[in-house]
Every structure is written in structure tokens, then in C-alpha cells.
Amino acid sequence: MNVLITNDDGYDSDGIQILGSVLKKAGHTVYMVAPSENRSAISSGITMTRRLDIKNVGDRYWSCSGTPADCIITGLKSNLIEESVDVILSGINDGGNIGTDIIYSGTCAAARQGALYGIPSIALSISFVHGNAEKRTCFERLAQFAAKNLPSLVLLAGKNGCASFVNVNAFSFSSWNGVRLTGSLAVRHYDDSVEIVHKPDGDGMQSLFYGKEPLSSGTQDSDYSVCAEGYISVSGVMVEPVHSELIDGISFSL
Template sequence: MKFLISNDDGVYAPGLLALYQALSTIGEVTVVAPNNEQSGCASALSISTPLYMHQLDSGFVVVNGSPADCIYLALHELYRHTRFDCVITGINSGANLGQDVMFSGTFGAALTAQLFGIPAIATSLVGGGVKGKVQEQASHYRIAADEIVKLLTETPILDICKNLPYHVLNVNIPDVDSANDIRGRKITSLGHSQIARPVHHMVDPRGRDAYWLSLRKRQHEMPLDSSPEPLLSQQVVLDAAGTASVPEMTDYRAITAGYVSLSPVRLHHTPAASLDKLSELAL
């Protein structure tokens, strides 16, 4: 298998290295990643400034652009003669759950691949990015990377993704000390959680107003009296056209219960019901 990988944490991020090392055990891996952190840039493309690339001693290709830029450039120029079996992005430092996927550069890069017909998987390690004063241990990323390899080798997920056009598989993996602490995998829908404080206002040293945007969620992602246990047996059902019925378990619930969350996210789609509703308008 041939994999193209990228991320939004930058080419030196431990999650990218762990993903590269794990995938290299089952296939040929090409890395094209941003030269610095690009979190929150979604699927932004640099169309008003030129892109530059260079190759590190490791063989990784570095680009002065967004994650979507990296995938776009790789597919259409740098490796235009290579047929990749899958684009995998991450492993993101911190969760990409619920509505966060719309802002995530990790997800945005995977989306860019899917728009050009390449099966795409966005991966994240749910640990909050930075815990206290230290980031997740490298061993935690290795556990997450091994879970991705197991997903690809133990299940037909890649074949299913190939038959689901305009879908990105959004994968979140619990941040644990041992692989034995992961209870399994669950197909989930995207949840929704309130942002605790969307904008932080401050005054800089020169007395100017400054604003820091935040996606940090409230402490409890789901009601305290809600238990994920009754929903653990719910599975997604795919019909012949690849349409998925919405599972009752959300990504938040699955992660809270200790499961790897697999959320199929469909894009580039106009629901027929919405067209019918809007067609009733007198325009």
C-alpha cells in the first residue's frame, strides 16, 4: 500500500513521526507536511502567495503552507505520477471531536484529498494537546499509531472508504498509557459541545486590544447523568448506495467510554430534503 501523510502540527510533531513509523511497517509512506503549526486553518489554500518546498534528511518534504496546501501540492505536482491508496493525516495533538472538524487543519487536509477521489482518514490523539506543562508522551502517540495500523489491517475499513465518495473518516483515539486500556472501536456520529469561552480579550504590552480565539470546550462534554453504556452496541448501517444511518453514539461518548471513535463525515452533498424545502419558497 502507498500512503501520503500530513498534519497541522508541523513536520517535527511527534504524532507525525509515530504515524510514519507505524505505517512504514505495512506500506510505502510519503510525508509532505507544513514547516510550522497550522492548527485551526481548516482546508485553507494559499492562492495569493507562492509555495516553497525542501526535503529533510529524513526524506520528509516540508512546505511553507497549510496542511491542505501540502496535500494539494503533493497530489498535483510533487507526486502527480504516484497513485496513493490512502491519505492519512495526523496524529493530531488533541481531540478533533464534534464541530471541531470544521476548523481542523488535520481534517481539512484529509478533505482536500477526498475532493480529488483519494480515500482519506484524519486521526487525532484525544489528550488535550498539552497536559499541565508537558505534552503527551511519545509512547502515547505510538499506541495511537499502532491502533491506526490495526484498523487498516484487521478490518476492511479502507475498502469501505474507497466506496464512500466525498467521505472523510474522522478517527479519535483515547490518550492512554497502555493499549490494553482501549476497549475497542465504535462507529459514531459527530457530537456537539459548547465552547467554554470562544474569545479571550487581553491588552498587549503596548496597550492595544488583542483577541485570542479558542475552541476549548466546557469541562463536561456530555451530561453528568448520561451513561454511554446503553449505546455501546449501536452500529452504523450502510446501504448499497453507501448511505449511512446515523448511529446513536457520538464521538464524545465513545471516547469517554474508552473506545476509538470512527466518524464518517460526508461532504460536498446537498440533501434532497433541503432542496425540497427551499423549493417551496417563492423566490
């Protein structure tokens, strides 16, 4: 297959470099368009008001000064890649993208953008909070999982005309019990804070975000619960916003 890989940790991060190497060894043609620097938690931001810098960083590998979504748009809508792309893999992310995390995740945003263009797309992430396994080893194991099961992941991601992307998560246990399809997505509860400080030169103020490990809630078949039980979770995530029914009896006037 012709595989386009990207991430939000940056093109030189271990997760994407290991993923690309494993996919190549499995016989796939691998293209990479990935951010030139860390773009974590940037969601689906797209750069529209300035030019992006594209640099060749390896055989069929490019870095891009934009966001993960920019990377997918550049890879699919320019002449950078002259062949058609069969599947997009985003990751492997250094950190989980579970439940509510998906809203903010640049990793998931890249997969969403690919699906919007009709390409089967898969996001891959590992949470390193719940175990002590060595990072590169975990990346290697999840990359092997993706390469071994790529036809099945593509089939899932392509259901209903790529109306959803596939979100794969695992915790950094020394071994995994297996793989489970999830029935729901967890709710993440964030206890974040922001510190406001005066700039040293006295010209205004600055803010600094402090994120904490979120608490999770959900059903037993949620992505978080599946990962916590030692399995790789495989979830389908709708691409388009889903309409919410409004409460009857509310009137408006002009």
C-alpha cells in the first residue's frame, strides 16, 4: 500500500520514525509529511494566511512548518506525492488520545482530515502513565500491530465511505492482553490551570498553561476502560459533527 504518515509530535519524534521504519519493512511504500516541530493539542487548525515551509528530510519524507491538518492537506492536495495514497496513519503519539482528548488532539485531527478527503485514516497513541515499559519498545510493538493488521484497520476506517476514522490507543504495559473494539468513548475530566504573570520588562502580562493527568469516566466498553484492562482499544470516531436534538417549547423573536 501507499501509506502517508504524519503526527503532532514532530517529524523527528520516535513514534513516527519507528512507525515508518516498521511499515517499510512490511513492504509498504511510505510517505511522510509531518510537522517541523511539536504541534500537540492544536486540534484541526489550518494555516490560511501565510506560506508553509516544506523541507525534504529523507526518502519520500518531508517536514512542514504547519499543523497536522496542514500536513495532510499538503500531502493530498499538492503535487508533492505523485501517487495516490491508500491509507493515512497518524502517530504514534507520545501520550493517549482517549475520549474527550480527541477534541484537542492534533494526531486525531490529521486522521479526521484524511477521512474528510475520503482516505481511510487511523490515529495511533500510547499513554505512558500506566506502566513502566520502555518508550521505544512500546512504539515498536504498536507499530508492529498496525503493520500486521493494516488491512483490517483500513476496512474499518473505510466503512460508510470514510464517515469515521479509527482511533487506536494502548497503555504502556509490558505486554497487552489482546485487542478490543470499543462500544463508547470515555469522558475525560481536566483539572487544568493557567498562571498569569507580569512580563519582566513590564510590558503587559503572560499566561502559562498547566495541564494535569485527567480523570476518566465511562462505561466498561469505553476506550479508557479497555486500555486500563490491558488491551489495545480500537474505536470508530465520526468525522462530521452530529446533530443534537433541541428542547421543544423554546421560541425566538426578531
